[in-house]
Amino acid sequence: MSGASAGTTTHADAGEVARLEEVARRIRVHVVRVVNHARGGHLGGPLSAADLLAALYFHAMRVRPEDPDWPDRDRFVLSKGHSSIGLYAAMALRGYFPEEELLTFDAAHSRLQGHPDMTRLPGLDMSTGSLGMGISAAMGIALGGRLTGHDIRAFVMLGDGECQEGEVWEAAMAAAKYRLDNLVAIIDHNRLQQFGWHGDGPDGRLPPQVPGELAGKWRAFGWRVLEVDGHDMAAILGVLDEAAHGDGRPTAVIADTVKGKGVSFMEGHYFWHTRLIKPEEFAQAMADLGEPAPAAEEAAR
């Protein structure tokens, strides 16, 4: 990894790293189980983001799950709102609501809507789903924290495809202008989007066309850029610790990830962005994620 994070070692000990790796594994298990149960929802994006979500909710963010409206909490905006199930899993594991509730995902009247709805679920800091917007809202939160004298940080997670939205760069420009060093944007750089361009990449598709020079673009907009392997927990904790100390600029963490990470047959395939899981695939996924073989009725939803 190049960038400012090179050479930074985490202050977290090996036990902490192992604990968070287990959290990330359990997020992935929930993602696959719940999406299979609901017969709908996204897989590739939440799986690529799982390690980052674990590190945010169990290490970097100052939150009180038992008091979700605590005014001095750090905020999180999932700008790539289609990865909602990953966020819900992290929140359930962190204690915001019972893990069993995850199975209501996408059901009518559920608090766990297909895309995050802050009016239904306490602890969600913004509603998202239309790509490109979350970063603006997070910028408003960071600016509002400053104006109201709250020492809070605003974290926002974007997809690399999402960075094709012009609004992302409007926000990037304005956040740098306001020197919002309490704003941390994490870009889940998994090199795939929903469909993308036809070409000679994997499965005949090209990676998102903004990336390639993602780091350079954020730097050019006046951001501090930290690059990290988004599946190396110790390294993730390192950059998030570093990002916590502002230097007058907003911070972009560019996390190198694999879409579908953790499930062998999903990794790196655009078509697992969202797709129904077959029973034998479900069993394989559970095995890949270190879970016991599922009961036939759970696999064959």
Add this chain to the structure above:
Amino acid sequence: MTLPMGRPMREIFGETVAELATDDPRIVMLDGDVGSSTRGDIFEQAHPDRYLQMGIAEQNMLGVAAGLATMGLIPFISTFVSFAVVRPLDQIRVLIAQTGLNVKITPGYAGLFTGMTGMSHIIVDDVSIMRAMPGMVTVSPADDVEAAQVLRWAAAYQGPVYVRLVRDATQRLFDESYRFEFGRAVTIREGRDVTLVSTGAQTPRTVDAAELLAAEGIDAHVVHVPTIKPLDVAAIVAAADRTGRVITVEEHTVIGGLGGAVAETLGEHRPTRIDRIGLQDLYIQSGPNDALLDIYGLSAARVSDRVRELLAASR
């Protein structure tokens, strides 16, 4: 006899929100690089720390407003109606209307008076769009007196609001004793022959049209509807009952705006013969204000002519 001129609503905007912010530290203003036009500059002078210049980036501006609102701040938006409503429409929908966040969308340059800019700046369908959006209230004040009160009300109201303001000086309808009530229509003139329902800066011209009609023996009942959503259904039904004949008049497309709202309401509650005076299904050219009012049939004289024609046709 015509109603006198009042002050430009845009000045009222800058002054009133600045005054409100003096008493309420939660109030901030976000500008899309047009504060020198919307008179957001008055706020900037009074409260430079709370004047948040967002540059020419309206989508981001509305999103930032949502984030600020989650932190307990009360953002007022300074831009033109066209750039406040349609450019960032999805941001308004997802981040403001669907969340119910406390953002005040208060653009200037509603209707025809945009300083001779032409159709890119003259938006004819903002009321139709915002009124159709679940979770959004839509208010269109008649004059400077009412605009000041609507802005004060908006600051106190919890939740998203859309308030459309006018750039230039328009006629004054109300005196200082007037009290705006959210969700209430106001009877301006009692009459027996036809009910004219009007909104925004058109209402004073509609009142003048009623006086012209009176000189010809047509006694019009005039109702002003500042709050287009939620609509004052009881008042609309009562006003229709009063004459049995309704004509809406608005400086806006006749599709889906006040005319649409009144037609929907009467269709359901009190089927009544109704006509809609307003902009037809077209875009608007640039030109001096009075010329535009005449060309598009919204001057007092043109409205009274049209009302007379419509009444004759349906007699």
